[in-house]
Amino acid sequence: MxxxxxxxxxxxxxxxxxxxxxxxxxxxxxxxxxxxxxxxxxxxxxxxxxxxxxxxxxxxxxxxxxxxxxxxxxxxxxxxxxxxxxxxxxxxxxxxxxxxxxxxxxxxxxxxxxxxxxxxxxxxxxxxxxxxxxxxxxxxxxxxxxxxxxxxxxxxxxxxxxxxxxxxxxxxxxxxxxxxxxxxxxxxxxxxxxxxxxxxxxxxxxxxxxxxxxxxxxxxxxxxxxxxxxFSPTLEEIEYATEVMEIIQVAKEQGKGAISLRGKMIDAPIVERARQTLEAAKALGGAF
Amino acid sequence: MEIKKKATAGTLESSDIFVQVEPNDNGIEINITSIVYNQFGEDIERTVREVLSEFGVNSVKIQLKDRGAVECAIRARIETALKRAEGMED
The missing domain is CATH 3.20.20.60 (Phosphoenolpyruvate-binding domains)
Known part of the structure; x- marks a missing residue:
């Protein structure tokens, strides 16, 4: 990165x-x-x-x-x-x-x-x-x-x-x-x-x-x-992104179309941002 | 390569080397001063002779004032001076 x-x-x-x-x-x-x-x-x-x-x-x-x-x-x-x-x-x-x-x-x-x-x-x-x-x-x-x-x-x-x-x-x-x-x-x-x-x-x-x-x-x-x-993701951003990806997986398993996290609806742009955050964190491998 | 004129390259800054070359009628004459001559003088001279050989230079007077340059910098500065002496600079 x-x-x-x-x-x-x-x-x-x-x-x-x-x-x-x-x-x-x-x-x-x-x-x-x-x-x-x-x-x-x-x-x-x-x-x-x-x-x-x-x-x-x-x-x-x-x-x-x-x-x-x-x-x-x-x-x-x-x-x-x-x-x-x-x-x-x-x-x-x-x-x-x-x-x-x-x-x-x-x-x-x-x-x-x-x-x-x-x-x-x-x-x-x-x-x-x-x-x-x-x-x-x-x-x-x-x-x-x-x-x-x-x-x-x-x-x-x-x-x-x-x-x-x-x-x-x-x-x-x-x-x-x-x-x-x-x-x-x-x-x-x-x-x-x-x-x-x-x-x-x-x-x-x-x-x-x-x-x-x-x-x-x-x-x-x-x-x-x-x-x-x-320009590195913060620990809070990584934690939130991880939660987003976890809850999306749960929603898929339960067949739910919509799901919320921390009182906020999780939609496609939020999932995409979470994916980008985790991708950046993985690329950096803890070097931040 | 023929050394046609006097030329210089490099600087006297730390980690660099200043090189001056000029035409010579008596083969290769090398003069080195270095802050690390006792430790690396022979290595510097070997590098000088290698670069001169790579460029096919058989006659040159070359003076080097070393300020602790690494091998790649020594090679680069000699090459630049030789090309300038041959009239190949920009």
């Missing part, structure tokens, strides 16, 4: 060394914004070697490549695809056509290296056009397992100020969740950028969870634990 995704700068050998030991469900090794243009070659060689020699057995590995309007993204894929990372994160995706361009080139590189596995995608949506096309993007390829909202670039594109409260991205968050769920995939929230504000982080993560996000990205290892906690 992927709750937290931790960004790691792709040209920092010290940080890459410990990337999978910081508690995040996924690490995003970044070849884009965290790397200056003159160090792009160095970063992709370092990340390729890190994938080859360090392995990262403890967590999922996502590589953020450079956007398709640069000269770097094909070289990123040439270097990284042979190492078979779990996912590729293309940034600034604004349409399904962008995904087709990336997917076609990924297919080319995979064939060149005899790789049968189709490497997954998690597009980073961070433009006004991208948000408006979120469902088109989310449903444009079977490689896409999730979409991810980037609040910083988005607010620059919207020409508004990025605030902690996040009113300016409220519409975009809702639109992203709707698009992802309609396409049957996961959806990840933008990072909370104040590393020192633990309470603000928790409130922001709880708000995102309340909207339907699957998890949240982090730009600091210090944020990982809180994000994991917020």
């Amino acid at each position: 992927r709750r937290s995704m931790l960004f790691m700068p792709g040209n920092n050998s010290g940080m890459l060394l410990n990337a999978d030991a910081l508690g995040a469900d996924s690490v995003i090794l970044d070849l884009e914004d965290a790397v200056s243009p003159q160090e792009k070659d160095s970063a992709r060689i370092l990340v390729r070697n890190a994938l080859k020699y360090l392995g990262y057995k403890g967590c999922e590995v996502i590589i953020r490549i450079n956007s398709i309007d640069t000269d770097f993204w094909k070289k990123d894929l040439d270097e990284i695809i042979p190492m078979k990372p779990d996912m590729i994160m293309p940034p600034k995706v604004s349409s399904g056509m962008d995904i087709k361009v990336i997917e076609n080139y990924m297919g080319e590189v995979e064939r060149r290296h005899g790789i049968e596995k189709k490497i997954s995608l998690i597009p980073l949506i961070e433009t006004a056009l991208g948000v408006e096309n979120a469902f088109e993007i989310a449903s444009s390829s079977k490689r896409i397992k999730a979409i991810f909202l980037g609040g910083e670039d988005l607010t620059a594109d919207l020409r508004c100020k990025r605030t902690k409260q996040g009113d300016e991205i409220f519409y975009s968050r809702g639109r992203m969740v709707m698009a992802a769920r309609a396409a049957g995939i996961d959806v990840y929230d933008t990072p909370f950028t104040d590393v020192e504000d633990e309470e603000g982080l928790r409130l922001d993560a709880e708000f995102a969870k309340g909207l339907g996000f699957t998890g949240k990205a982090c730009i600091s290892p210090r944020h990982v634990q809180s994000v994991n906690e917020v």
Whole structure:
């Protein structure tokens, strides 16, 4: 289960060394914004070697490549695809056509290296056009397992100020969740950028969870634990879900069409939520 | 691979290594300084020679200032410096 995704700068050998030991469900090794243009070659060689020699057995590995309007993204894929990372994160995706361009080139590189596995995608949506096309993007390829909202670039594109409260991205968050769920995939929230504000982080993560996000990205290892906690089911939720599934079984055995628990009717959406809660708890295996 | 010009890669930050390569007329010359030279100096030199061999480099002057980099970082920084010296960088 992927709750937290931790960004790691792709040209920092010290940080890459410990990337999978910081508690995040996924690490995003970044070849884009965290790397200056003159160090792009160095970063992709370092990340390729890190994938080859360090392995990262403890967590999922996502590589953020450079956007398709640069000269770097094909070289990123040439270097990284042979190492078979779990996912590729293309940034600034604004349409399904962008995904087709990336997917076609990924297919080319995979064939060149005899790789049968189709490497997954998690597009980073961070433009006004991208948000408006979120469902088109989310449903444009079977490689896409999730979409991810980037609040910083988005607010620059919207020409508004990025605030902690996040009113300016409220519409975009809702639109992203709707698009992802309609396409049957996961959806990840933008990072909370104040590393020192633990309470603000928790409130922001709880708000995102309340909207339907699957998890949240982090730009600091210090944020990982809180994000994991917020996006894990609580013990009370697990207990309630267990009771729901038990009473539904009883209702079936007794041939009852309707049944109540704790004074509330148990209907199909409640059963579905209970099933999701227990599935998440099982996936985490007590690691929360 | 031919070393056509002087080039560098890496940093002097902790867990990294700074590598400088330049053309040389007298085969391979390796100069290593490391905060862990007594423990790992031979390992670093072996890695340097392996990477040079992988890239078919027979003549180079290579200087390495190590700050405790692991093998994959050493390999990556040498490869980057070699490719830059050959004019293959972005």
